[in-house]
Structures are given as C-alpha cells and as structure tokens.
Amino acid sequence: MQLFDFSLKVNGFDINKAKAALAEIQSKNDIEFEAYLQNQRKAIISHHLEHNSFYKSLGTSIDINDWNSVPIMTKSHLQQPLEQRLSDGFNTKNVYVNKTSGSSGDPFIFAKDKWCHALTWAEIMNRFGWYGIDFNSSKQARFYGIPLDKKGYYKERIKDYFSNRFRFSVFDLSDDAFENTLAKFKTTNFDYINGYTSSIVQFAKYLKRKNIILKSACPSLKACVVTSEMLFDDDKLLLETQFGLPVINEYGASELDLIAFQNIKDEWQLNSETLYIEILDENNTILPYGEEGRIVITSLYNKAHPFIRYDIGDIGILSKNSTIKNPILKKLIGRTNDIVVLPSGKKAAGLTFYYITKSVIENDGNVSEFIVEQSLLDTFKISYVSKIELSEAEKTSIKKEVIRYLEPNITINFKRVNELKRSKSGKLKQFTSHLK
Known part of the structure; x- marks a missing residue:
C-alpha cells in the first residue's frame, strides 16, 4: 500500500494529479518551457491583483506586461495576521497553514492552497527519486526538531509513522544520545538520512571519534540528504567518509517549495517547474549568470497567498551553464547555524x-x-x-x-x-x- 500518497490524498492533496502535471511541465522543450514560464508568471500576478487585497495594495504600479514593474516582496511585508493576506475564497480551514522556522530571524505564518502544496510534494518526491528513494517504501532516519508538549509531540510522531520515518531529536547531541542513535541504525533498515546539517555533522563527528562507518552498521542505507543549514565542503567530506554514502545538498523554504537539489551530476539544480528564481542586485536589477546577488523567488502556483518576487533573504550565484529550463545554483551564501x-x-x-x-x-x-x-x-x-x-x-x-x-x-x-x-x-x- 502506498501509505505516504494515501496520507496526502486524505488531507486533500491530489498527489497523483500533481505528479502528472509535473511530468507534463518537464516534458516541454526549451521554447515551450520559456513560454510556459511567461504565461504562468502573468497568470499568478493577475490572480492576486484581482483576488487578493493585500497584494493589490502592494502592486498598485504593476504593468502586467513589464516584469520589472513588479515590486519586491520581503518578509517585513508579511508581518501581519494571515487572514489579511489570504486571497478571496480562501480561509485558514481550506488551505495548508504552517510557520517558517525563523532561522533567518523573521518568523511568520504562511499558507498554500492545496493544489500548490500537492505540487510541492510532487517536486520533492521527483528529486528524491533521482537517488532511488521512494517516500512510500523507503525508510527515513530523520534528524529534526520535535515539539515537547504532548499534543505537538504525538502529532509529529503520527506524521512520522505515515511518512515511514523515525525521528532523532536534535535537542540532545551528546555522545550518550548518539550511542542510542547508532543502536537504532544497527537494528533498523533505514534507506536514507534526512535533516538539519549541523545535527547530522555532529553525529558524523561522533562516528569519527568511535572509528565507525555508518554504512557498515546499517548496510541498507543509500544516501544522506542535508537541509536547512549551510553544508561546507569539509563537513560534506566528513559525512561522506563516516557514513560511506553520497551526501545530497537540499535547499528549500517551507513557505515556497524545494528550491534546489543536488543532481546526480553533482550540480545544485534549481526548481524551475513550480518556482521562478532570479538573482538581483541592490537596485533590483536582474543580474546575469555568474554574478552574486539576492535570491528572489516567485511561487508560480500559490493562489491562496502571494509570494511574487519574494526576497528570501539569501545571497547566491547562478552558474554560467544555467538555462531557463535547467538553472544551476553555483553558490549559496548564508544559512548556517551554530x-x-x-x-x-x-x-x-x-x-x-x-x-x-x-x-x-x-x-x-x-x-x-x-x-x-x-x-x-x-x-x-x-x-x-x-x-x-x-x-x-x-x-x-x-x-x-x-x-x-x-x-x-x-x-x-x-x-x-x-x-x-x-x-x-x-x-x-x-x-x-x-x-x-
């Protein structure tokens, strides 16, 4: 039984339809893809100008045929109750609602309509599939936080069960805790590791002190996917050495989507299917490939809440080898936690x-x-x-x-x-x- 897909469907996310839509987008040739991006950008702006009073007040000077007239959104624009930011026909009962982690210091509550969130999951599942990971059958070792209040704790544990994963808390990174973590790996057929970079690096350091290769303790492991924090080259080498696994770098934002995922060519491939990603200078001018600037992202499908030319707060560089259909993130600056x-x-x-x-x-x-x-x-x-x-x-x-x-x-x-x-x-x- 495809339990993960079933859990998404039960919650109103049509994952089968989303997978088919994503495949159709990916099948387009370069000319078709460029036309698709232009049409989808216009469609999402037109929707919010017509149906979202919050965005109407922000976008009073927009010329729908001039992309440069579209204002830059920042997190400061979103520091107001969610209900004031939702589009017509949407409320907190019929959308996906969550909070950003606040890792940038700018926490806020956001929403996605259910179709947009279904496409998010289709994108994530597609990328993990590059490494033979199937969310319906592959067992995940998860290094994430978990609420300690009883309701929040059991809610996450139930989600973990339906998502075929076991969660290791990042609140205790002591050797005693890692001894128990290692014991769990020895007795569980995990397929992959996923979680916060810094916590996983601390586990690798523990393994190094103990002179243990994780793949030897848990032969079923295929890959390690790190997210939420910067992965430095020396840490990546440490992980690859102590885990005996390919280490995959993921870059995402909960309010948007998966932004970039390391492909099998060891390139950080950006999500061009459901997002439009730009690199801008301090004057909001679009920079050419190879130049460093602010990462600004448009969510192409979120009709419940506008994220249009949204300054995520990161600095990056697009590779000169990028194309409109296949943009490559050469470098990401920031996103590290002590x-x-x-x-x-x-x-x-x-x-x-x-x-x-x-x-x-x-x-x-x-x-x-x-x-x-x-x-x-x-x-x-x-x-x-x-x-x-x-x-x-x-x-x-x-x-x-x-x-x-x-x-x-x-x-x-x-x-x-x-x-x-x-x-x-x-x-x-x-x-x-x-x-x-």
Missing part, C-alpha cells in the same frame, strides 16, 4: 531556539524579528523587534521552555530593540555563539 554548548557539556542544534521562541511567535505579528546570542556557557540574550514589549509572563514562559528543552540554571536576558544588525548577506542569523 551549535549550542551548555554548562553540562551537552550540545544542541542552534535551531533548537525555534522551538523555544515559538511561544512568542503569535499570529498577531507582535514580534517581527529576533536573534539569540550566547555569551557564556550559561548565558543567552534574546534581542527582538516588536510592536509592544514582551510581558513578564511571556518572558517567564520562554525561560521555562529553555529549561525544558535544554537544562536548568540557564540565564536568559531580553532586549527589545528598534532594529537588528544584519550580516553581510543581509540575513539575520537567529543563533550566534560568542564562545571561543
């Missing part, structure tokens, strides 16, 4: 702070940006931009979450600021460790 080190010696992924700060990321859009900095083993500072200051009750709630996810005797200081200092790439790094 490891949290605690007084007990315990380590955790920097993205742990997404789960800790989740309680203050409410739909009212009060907190628009935040960063977390570690100055001492037991001292952290949360700097945030908000309409009103966090209450003492909210601060206490966050402190309790820190203890629950990490360990006791941690000092959390809060600082409300007018703006947060950005990195050279223009992004906010959610977690920074100042420990030497």
Whole structure:
C-alpha cells in the first residue's frame, strides 16, 4: 500500500494529479518551457491583483506586461495576521497553514492552497527519486526538531509513522544520545538520512571519534540528504567518509517549495517547474549568470497567498551553464547555524531556539524579528523587534521552555530593540555563539 500518497490524498492533496502535471511541465522543450514560464508568471500576478487585497495594495504600479514593474516582496511585508493576506475564497480551514522556522530571524505564518502544496510534494518526491528513494517504501532516519508538549509531540510522531520515518531529536547531541542513535541504525533498515546539517555533522563527528562507518552498521542505507543549514565542503567530506554514502545538498523554504537539489551530476539544480528564481542586485536589477546577488523567488502556483518576487533573504550565484529550463545554483551564501554548548557539556542544534521562541511567535505579528546570542556557557540574550514589549509572563514562559528543552540554571536576558544588525548577506542569523 502506498501509505505516504494515501496520507496526502486524505488531507486533500491530489498527489497523483500533481505528479502528472509535473511530468507534463518537464516534458516541454526549451521554447515551450520559456513560454510556459511567461504565461504562468502573468497568470499568478493577475490572480492576486484581482483576488487578493493585500497584494493589490502592494502592486498598485504593476504593468502586467513589464516584469520589472513588479515590486519586491520581503518578509517585513508579511508581518501581519494571515487572514489579511489570504486571497478571496480562501480561509485558514481550506488551505495548508504552517510557520517558517525563523532561522533567518523573521518568523511568520504562511499558507498554500492545496493544489500548490500537492505540487510541492510532487517536486520533492521527483528529486528524491533521482537517488532511488521512494517516500512510500523507503525508510527515513530523520534528524529534526520535535515539539515537547504532548499534543505537538504525538502529532509529529503520527506524521512520522505515515511518512515511514523515525525521528532523532536534535535537542540532545551528546555522545550518550548518539550511542542510542547508532543502536537504532544497527537494528533498523533505514534507506536514507534526512535533516538539519549541523545535527547530522555532529553525529558524523561522533562516528569519527568511535572509528565507525555508518554504512557498515546499517548496510541498507543509500544516501544522506542535508537541509536547512549551510553544508561546507569539509563537513560534506566528513559525512561522506563516516557514513560511506553520497551526501545530497537540499535547499528549500517551507513557505515556497524545494528550491534546489543536488543532481546526480553533482550540480545544485534549481526548481524551475513550480518556482521562478532570479538573482538581483541592490537596485533590483536582474543580474546575469555568474554574478552574486539576492535570491528572489516567485511561487508560480500559490493562489491562496502571494509570494511574487519574494526576497528570501539569501545571497547566491547562478552558474554560467544555467538555462531557463535547467538553472544551476553555483553558490549559496548564508544559512548556517551554530551549535549550542551548555554548562553540562551537552550540545544542541542552534535551531533548537525555534522551538523555544515559538511561544512568542503569535499570529498577531507582535514580534517581527529576533536573534539569540550566547555569551557564556550559561548565558543567552534574546534581542527582538516588536510592536509592544514582551510581558513578564511571556518572558517567564520562554525561560521555562529553555529549561525544558535544554537544562536548568540557564540565564536568559531580553532586549527589545528598534532594529537588528544584519550580516553581510543581509540575513539575520537567529543563533550566534560568542564562545571561543
């Protein structure tokens, strides 16, 4: 039984139709594909100008025949309740709703219509299929976060069951935890690894200390797919050596789609089927292949919520070998998270702070940006931009979450600021460790 496809269908995502639509897009020749992109760009803009009051107010100067007249959207535009950003005919009950991780420091709630989300899954399944991974039959070893509240915890575990995966928590990266992780690999026929780069790298370092090759402990493994954080060349070499597997680099954004996936030629192939991706300079001028600039993305199918010329906050370079149908991402700058080190010696992924700060990321859009900095083993500072200051009750709630996810005797200081200092790439790094 194709359990994964079945679970998507039950939730209203027509995956079979989406797979067929994706195959039809991929079958187009170069001339047909260029026409397809132009038509789809016009169609999605026209839809939102007619049916989305939020986008109408943003796009008052748009000339439908002049792509350069289309304004750039940023995350700051989206710091308002979701209901004010939805198109006519859509509400929170008939769309897919989720939150961004906040890894860039700009968390917000977003929505996709169900057809758009079905196409997202078709795209993901297509790319993983390049490596013989079938979501209906391949067992996944998942290195991701998981909510610790009972409802959220069991909801994710149920999703994991239907998705044929086992989740390893990234909140504890100690040797004791990795010993249990290794034991699970020895007794389970996992087909592939998927998850946060930094956590998987920490596991590989543990294996190196123990002089263990993971493929020897779990012969069924085929590949390792890392996501959400930068994969550096030395870390990739470490993973390939200690896992004995091909290491595949994925780049995506939950509010959009899978953006790029390493193909079997070792190229970072961009998703040109459901997204339109541009590289722009500081004046919003489209740059030629080979030049470094801001990554700006248009979601071609999301009718529920506009993501049109959306500045994702990353800097990148398209390869000079790119074509309209087959663009290649030569380099991505940014998207890296440090490891949290605690007084007990315990380590955790920097993205742990997404789960800790989740309680203050409410739909009212009060907190628009935040960063977390570690100055001492037991001292952290949360700097945030908000309409009103966090209450003492909210601060206490966050402190309790820190203890629950990490360990006791941690000092959390809060600082409300007018703006947060950005990195050279223009992004906010959610977690920074100042420990030497």
